[in-house]
Amino acid sequence: MSYLQVGKSLTLPCGMTVKNRFFKSAMSETFADNDHQPNALHVNLYRKWANGGAGIVVTGNVMVDHHAMAEPGNVVIEDDRSLPILKKWAEAGTQNNTQLWLQLNHPGKQSPRIFSEQPVAPSAIPISGQNHHAFNQPRELRTAEVKELVAKFVRTAEIAQSAGFTGVQIHGAFGYLVNQFLSRKDNRRTDEYGGSLENRMRFLVEIYQGIRESCGPQFAISLKMSVTDLDLDGFSEADSIQVAKKMAALGIDLIEIAGDNYENSELGFSGYAHMLNQLVNVPIMLSGGFRRVSTMEEALGRNDAALIGICTPMVIMPDLPNQVLNDQYRAFDLPLTTGNKHLDAKLMSAMVTSYCEEQAKRLAENKQPQVYSNGWRALAASVALHGPKGLVPRRRV
Secondary structure (H helix, E strand, C coil): CCHHHHHCCCCCCCCCCCCCCECCCCCCCCCCCCCCCHHHHHHHHHHHHHCCCCCCCEECEEEEECCCCCCCCCCEEHHHHHHHHHHHHHHHHHHCCCCEEEEECCCHCCCCCCCCCCCECCCCCCCCCCCCCHHCCCEECCCHHHHHHHHHHHHHHHHHHHHHEEEEEEEEECCHHHHHHHCCCCCCCCCCCCHHHHCHHHHHHHHHHHHHHHHHCCCCEEEEEEEEHHHCCCHCCCCCCCCHHHHHCCCEEEEECCCCCCCCCCCCCHHHHHHHHCCCCEEEECCCCCCCHHHHHHHCCCCCEEEEEEHHHHHCCCCHHHHHHHHCCCCCCCCEECCCCCHHHHHHHHHHHHHHHHHHHHHHCCCCCCCCCCHHHHHHHHHHHHHHHCCCCCCCC
């Protein structure tokens, strides 16, 4: 089916050619060892995804600081001791002419209390919302500490490049630290990293510029943002457009826009992405809710996106891109439920996360994924994998 737009190659600003428009977006694997290092499970899982046909595969959350964890089982990359296993991971994940990018993250105040007695943040503003009880009061980062964190992001990117990863993704979505700096609600600093939007985006800009300077013009650097973070009083749509324009002007290679559900969006997801795609001369990747080939083709054809992000379906069919391109794919949904609509609304994120982690681990162990709809079973799988930590809220909502 070579006539499909999703099967066409794309050349990024850095000169990297991506073999097709499939982008396996980040999903936390959460099976690092007790020292937060990657292992053979990561190698095996990413070999499967690479051979599954995606043009770009992005790893799950990789923390740049062992003092700041987002989830149980997160990988932390801070120094060269990780290089031997990282090289195996990169070798496996770049098979089949696949681009493998390491996702760089710091949770900021969104580090659960089970990990952080006192998390750090742009400002000492506690987390609000239904999950506020899961997070401790943060303290404000000193200016020197902000600069140290910039250096940590850069260092992790350098290690990824040395290991053979072909790019990195800066996680600026879902309320994590980069997004906290961008938000007026979370960032009330009075130094060079707070106040105006130019100052609030300085943390992100310095991370990008540090990576680009160190890793060179041919190393892919991308940014992840999300429409779910847009807030008129915090990080507005206008702010996000200015950030995208700034990063495009600096030479970012790709911007991911994560949403709720492209096929049934309540957030104006496709309209926002279409507008952004017209405003910046950088490939826009959309992730969230793609299930049907016709919808993928529509997003590409309408210039809503240049690449299609797939996440949850690829823990069930790791070769989804190959299936689509060989006319063997059949769309499916994942109707997880507790049997109670109220509980479903409250627990859906945890259920999906738990389900994906369970199936990813099965793939890594050379087992077949399991398709089921019982949300309680998914939550129980998380407890089996992580103990009680598996049910601790990981984000503010």
